[in-house]
Amino acid sequence: MKKTTRVKMPQDQDISPDMSVDVGGLKLKNPVLLASGTCGYGVEIGDLIDLSALGGIVVKGLSLKPRQGNPPPRIAETPCGLLNSIGLENIGIEAFIRDKLPWLRKINTRVIVNILGNSQEEYASLARRIDGTDGIDAIEVNISCPNVLAGGLAIGADPNAAAGVTRAVKAATGLPVIVKLSPNVTDIVEIARAVTAAGADAISLINTPLGMAIDIDKRRPALGNVVGGLSGPAIKPIALRMVWQVAGAIDVPIIGIGGISSASDALEFLMAGASAIEVGTATLVKPSVAIDIIAGVRDYMKKNNFLRIDDLPIPRD
Amino acid sequence: MARYDLSAEIKKNEKLSDDVFLMTILAPEIARAARPGQFCMLSVNGNLRSDPLLRRPLSIFDSGDSGDISFLYKVTGRGTDILSQKKEGDSLDIIGPLGRGFRLDHSGPRILAGGGMGVAPLHFLAKRLEGAFSVILGAKTKGEILPVVKTFEASAERLLITTEDGSLGEKGLVTAMLEKELCLSKKNVLIHTCGPWPMMRAVHDLTVKFGTRCEASLEAGMACGIGACLGCAVKKTSGGYLHVCKDGPVTDSTEIDWEI
Numbered sequence: 001m002k003k004t005t006r007v008k009m010p011q012d013q014d015i016s017p018d019m020s021v022d023v024g025g026l027k028l029k030n031p032v033l034l035a036s037g038t039c040g041y042g043v044e045i046g047d048l049i050d051l052s053a054l055g056g057i058v059v060k061g062l063s064l065k066p067r068q069g070n071p072p073p074r075i076a077e078t079p080c081g082l083l084n085s086i087g088l089e090n091i092g093i094e095a096f097i098r099d100k101l102p103w104l105r106k107i108n109t110r111v112i113v114n115i116l117g118n119s120q121e122e123y124a125s126l127a128r129r130i131d132g133t134d135g136i137d138a139i140e141v142n143i144s145c146p147n148v149l150a151g152g153l154a155i156g157a158d159p160n161a162a163a164g165v166t167r168a169v170k171a172a173t174g175l176p177v178i179v180k181l182s183p184n185v186t187d188i189v190e191i192a193r194a195v196t197a198a199g200a201d202a203i204s205l206i207n208t209p210l211g212m213a214i215d216i217d218k219r220r221p222a223l224g225n226v227v228g229g230l231s232g233p234a235i236k237p238i239a240l241r242m243v244w245q246v247a248g249a250i251d252v253p254i255i256g257i258g259g260i261s262s263a264s265d266a267l268e269f270l271m272a273g274a275s276a277i278e279v280g281t282a283t284l285v286k287p288s289v290a291i292d293i294i295a296g297v298r299d300y301m302k303k304n305n306f307l308r309i310d311d312l313p314i315p316r317d
Numbered sequence: 318m319a320r321y322d323l324s325a326e327i328k329k330n331e332k333l334s335d336d337v338f339l340m341t342i343l344a345p346e347i348a349r350a351a352r353p354g355q356f357c358m359l360s361v362n363g364n365l366r367s368d369p370l371l372r373r374p375l376s377i378f379d380s381g382d383s384g385d386i387s388f389l390y391k392v393t394g395r396g397t398d399i400l401s402q403k404k405e406g407d408s409l410d411i412i413g414p415l416g417r418g419f420r421l422d423h424s425g426p427r428i429l430a431g432g433g434m435g436v437a438p439l440h441f442l443a444k445r446l447e448g449a450f451s452v453i454l455g456a457k458t459k460g461e462i463l464p465v466v467k468t469f470e471a472s473a474e475r476l477l478i479t480t481e482d483g484s485l486g487e488k489g490l491v492t493a494m495l496e497k498e499l500c501l502s503k504k505n506v507l508i509h510t511c512g513p514w515p516m517m518r519a520v521h522d523l524t525v526k527f528g529t530r531c532e533a534s535l536e537a538g539m540a541c542g543i544g545a546c547l548g549c550a551v552k553k554t555s556g557g558y559l560h561v562c563k564d565g566p567v568t569d570s571t572e573i574d575w576e577i
Contacts, residue, residue, distance in 0.1 A: 040545040044563075048322050048412070048543065060547075068557045072577075075538050075548035080367040082540055089547050089558070233367040261367065284541040285360070285372060286410070287322055 017301035018308045023253045023275050024201030025176040026138040028055035032294045035280035036114035041100040048287040056110030061142050066092035071224035076213045081234030085225035105135040116142040120168040127172035144182030144207035156182035159194035166198035181205040192246040204255035206239045232281040233259045247273025263296020270312040321346045322412045330403050333464035336392040338401050345384030347413045353442035354567040357413030358542035361399045369396050376438040389437040415542050416566050425505030432491050432512025438534050449474040453494050459485030492519040499527045521570040531570040537561040
């Protein structure tokens with residue numbers, strides 16, 4: 001378990017808190033990232049917000065070959081949440097490196113590439129391709145998407161398979177490797193331990209819990225894929241619980257994800273033991289929300305005399 | 318193309334009939350940049366409440382030099398119900414203008430064919446078009462379109478009205494009236510259509526039959542409106558999907574696989 005000693009800011013001095021964090025070797029200017037699948041490849045949102053103000057951006061999940069994604073309807077609104085079955089539509093790693101990365105390189109922020117595959121070898125190939133590419137700072141391994149039949153959740157729910165993919169990616173790259181976990185498991189700690197033992201530099205959690213909605217007028221499932229991933233404020237308590245559980249069990253840094261829509265949400269995750277957070281669905285509703293969150297966390301730290309992000313987690317013993 | 322994320326003031330939110338409203342917002346940056354066929358994402362709840370969570374995509378009904386931008390909408394669910402309760406002076410978060418609009422550079426004759434709330438983007442188009450064009454407006458009943466008929470009268474060379482219950486204009490469907498028009502029309506006619514999916518599919522079928530071009534303004538559930546989430550997918554004839562928010566909403570009707 002990570003132990004922290006709180007360092008109080010000297011009184012009567014106006015010192016700005018240090019917002020920088022080190023997440024398993026990935027150095028961020030502040031702990032706020034945009035979550036994969038909610039900010040495109042950056043360029044889609046780059047004129048609406050100042051991406052350079054962020055700790056980083058996790059681009060849309062990429063596979064070796066382009067993927068078309070799932071049939072529509074792909075989204076359904078639920079109380080305080082969003083169900084999606086996008087199905088990992090993406091342009092493929094080569095098109096990303098050729099068409100999107102040059103633009104991203106000009107932005108002064110960290111770029112984390114989320115990867116997905118159907119086999120250990122596919123994950124390893126993606127990691128090898130990324131390893132020699134300028135402008136990519138870390139890899140987030142998606143073993144947790146609920147919207148594909150092969151790979152995805154099947155890997156994320158099996159500790160051995162999850163560890164195998166982690167090991168394969170680690171062997172293929174020198175970049176920090178963040179493994180993104182699924183909440184659709186009986187014991188999140190078991191999976192977290194398995195990927196940590198396999199060498200994960202950090203863990204991000206959670207991906208979307210599996211859900212469903214039915215359109216009673218059309219008398220059919222609301223999503224073309226029938227089931228989808230639930231995101232948004234509705235899932236925050238589940239995500240926070242899982243971050244707390246995993247933070248109490250493992251030593252590698254955690255990136256908290258799940259329904260974070262405000263600075264107070266972000267602070268809850270940081271106090272639960274996360275070193276950084278990803279903002280997802282909230283960005284779809286308000287593109288600039290991550291910028292507001294950074295300002296809000298900074299204000300809280302100043303007001304409460306915290307010098308560093310690492311001082312925020314609640315001591316457990 | 319410039320687009321903006323603003324907090325703007327509501328100037329008017331008029332009730333035009335039982336469930337149809339016209340909201341006018343002061344947003345000069347968006348109003349100046351907007352082109353016919355584009356849309357905006359409107360926050361119904363403000364930032365702090367999460368239910369309903371998503372913004373609502375609404376096509377632009379009108380925009381002009383005054384800095385005002387307006388939206389015609391029908392109350393169909395919780396989001397539009399909340400929107401209908403907004404008052405003059407309230408502020409509202411709005412992102413726009415978004416998406417691909419109608420073609421303005423066509424030199425031949427045009428027919429605008431709108432059904433229900435699909436008349437909204439056609440209204441903006443009609444105000445910006447130069448030269449002669451015909452308009453066909455259709456609805457279930459007169460309450461849906463009566464409030465906007467007058468504004469089309471001023472710009473259209475021919476205005477044809479049809480309602481399913483016969484309460485206004487001729488009784489019947491937009492497509493029946495469009496077919497008559499196409500029989501009379503000259504070559505190189507461009508059709509702009511917006512309305513329910515089955516109506517636009519039927520309009521597309523007619524344009525295939527008559528060998529003319531058609532632009533359809535599509536509607537789809539969307540979360541972001543800016544091409545980030547890829548939620549608003551529609552099947553293409555060439556395989557794969559297009560995304561209504563950035564590849565549309567206005568698309569050549571031959572690009573769409575209408576058979577869903």
